[in-house]
Amino acid sequence: MDKKETILLDARLISVIDNNAFGAELRNGHRFVAFLKGVDAGEPVPEIDALVTVEMSPYDMSKGRLVINQEQ
Secondary structure (H helix, E strand, O other), rough: OOOOOEEEEEEEEEEEOOOOEEEEEEEOOOOOOOOOOOOOOOOOOOOOOEEEEEEEEEEEEOOOOEEEEEEO
């Protein structure tokens, strides 16, 4: 069985890079690129300054994947 090591962290979106990528920042000030996990046509895209949950690998903290949009 293949286990994927990930951690869930809270972050705030600080900039838009393109349609599927955002600049994000953790509470401790660490900045990284957050990618949308999979967008449905009717699903709202998170806005700047939104609080989100990201899934990150403990081996590469330069990028993460948006998992849950907590506020719009």
